[in-house]
Amino acid sequence: MQGLHLTADLSGCRDPAGLMRDGAALAALCERLASEVGLTVVGRQFHAFAPQGTAGVTGVLLLAESHLAVHTWPELSAVTLDVFVCNFGSNNSDKARQLVDALVQRFEPRHVQHQQLARGHRA
Amino acid sequence: MQGLHLTADLSGCRDPAGLMRDGAALAALCERLASEVGLTVVGRQFHAFAPQGTAGVTGVLLLAESHLAVHTWPELSAVTLDVFVCNFGSNNSDKARQLVDALVQRFEPRHVQHQQLARGHRA
Numbered sequence: 001m002q003g004l005h006l007t008a009d010l011s012g013c014r015d016p017a018g019l020m021r022d023g024a025a026l027a028a029l030c031e032r033l034a035s036e037v038g039l040t041v042v043g044r045q046f047h048a049f050a051p052q053g054t055a056g057v058t059g060v061l062l063l064a065e066s067h068l069a070v071h072t073w074p075e076l077s078a079v080t081l082d083v084f085v086c087n088f089g090s091n092n093s094d095k096a097r098q099l100v101d102a103l104v105q106r107f108e109p110r111h112v113q114h115q116q117l118a119r120g121h122r123a
Numbered sequence: 124m125q126g127l128h129l130t131a132d133l134s135g136c137r138d139p140a141g142l143m144r145d146g147a148a149l150a151a152l153c154e155r156l157a158s159e160v161g162l163t164v165v166g167r168q169f170h171a172f173a174p175q176g177t178a179g180v181t182g183v184l185l186l187a188e189s190h191l192a193v194h195t196w197p198e199l200s201a202v203t204l205d206v207f208v209c210n211f212g213s214n215n216s217d218k219a220r221q222l223v224d225a226l227v228q229r230f231e232p233r234h235v236q237h238q239q240l241a242r243g244h245r246a
Contacts (some may be wrong), residue, residue, distance in 0.1 A: 001132065001201040009124065009243045045168035047185050055177075060183045062170050066203075067183060069190050071124075073211070076239060078124040080189075080242060084205070088196065117238050119203060120132045 002120040003066060003086035004093045006100050008077040012110025019106060020072035020079065023048040023057040029106065030061055030068055037098040039085070040064035065092045068099065079107050084119070125243040126189060126209035129223050133202040135233025142229060143195035143202065146171040146180040151183055152229065153191055160221040162208070163187035188215045191222065202230050203230045207242070 019026045046059030056072040059066040066084040073079070083100050086091035092097055104112055142149045146169040169182030179195040185240050192205040206223050208215035227235055 001134075001196050001199055001203060003203070005205075007128065007240060011124075011243075030174075042172075042181070043168045043170040045166045045183065045185055047166040049165075058165070058185050058190065059187065060168065060192070062168055062181050062183065064172075066194055067126060067181065067192050069183070069192065069207070071189055071209070073124050073209075076124055076211075078243070080124060080126070080207075080209075082128075082207070084192070084203075084206075086194070086196075086203075088199075096126065100243070113243065115240050115242075117130060117240065119130060119238075120134075120236065 001088060002083060002084055004096055004120050005082065005084040005117040008081040008100050008104050009113040010081070010104060010107050010109035010111070011077060012079045013079055014108035016108055017106060020056060020074040021053055023059060026057055026070065027059055028063045030059070030070060030103070033099055033102045034061055034068060037095045037102070039092065039095050039099065068093050079109070099120065124209055124211060126207060127219055128205065128207040128240040128242050129219050130238045131204040131227050132236040133204070133222050133227060133230050133232035133234070134200060136202055137198045137231035139231055140229060143179060143197040146182060147181055149193065150182055153182070153193060153226070156222055156225045157184055157186065157191060160218045160225070162215065162218055162222065185203055202232070
């Protein structure tokens with residue numbers, strides 16, 4: 001199963017919309033952006049750590065194409081993003097890149113560490 | 124936010140327990156193994172693609188330490204695994220390795236591609 005896994009680890013986030021402490025808003029944004037780039041959401045799960053509204057949020061979207069994961073640490077001004085897409089049937093790599101870029105922008109980070117993995121053997 | 128992200132991409136899976144087509148069994152196994160290695164499950168979401176019982180499964184556990192993700196493609200005898208742990212407060216890297224190894228064994232793959240990413244800038 002071949003695919004592309006993109007990660008973006010953000011620090012110094014200004015987070016003008018307060019997404020790092022608001023699981024509902026972050027879930028809605030992730031879902032909207034995933035749909036806009038043409039990925040298919042088949043499940044979602046977000047969890048706000050206590051105390052809610054102050055501590056961070058962790059969440060995932062299950063995609064027909066694989067998944068998106070986001071974890072926030074407001075106390076560190078840090079966010080991690082993962083978008084993994086399989087390329088079974090069609091190449092979803094451009095959609096994955098668009099989704100990561102769109103999400104990164106919302107947090108207005110000072111630094112971003114981008115990494116990527118090519119996943120899956122040709123058995 | 125520093126952490127370790129492990130991936131394992133499995134092919135030629137014998138899957139003796141039929142986990143690749145059984146979302147409930149796979150979710151239960153993931154949760155049990157995560158707890159056994161000492162990670163803390165705070166949410167779960169699994170989705171079985173149609174036709175259920177024949178097609179694959181995609182799922183995640185939200186962990187206090189970050190996440191586990193698993194995607195199965197029975198038609199390709201392939202499985203992808205992700206375990207991402209942050210190392211904020213304590214070093215969870217050994218727990219992540221134990222969890223990946225325990226999961227890989229259950230699928231009895233012919234090949235495994237292991238990769239890892241060191242996540243997070245020191246800002």
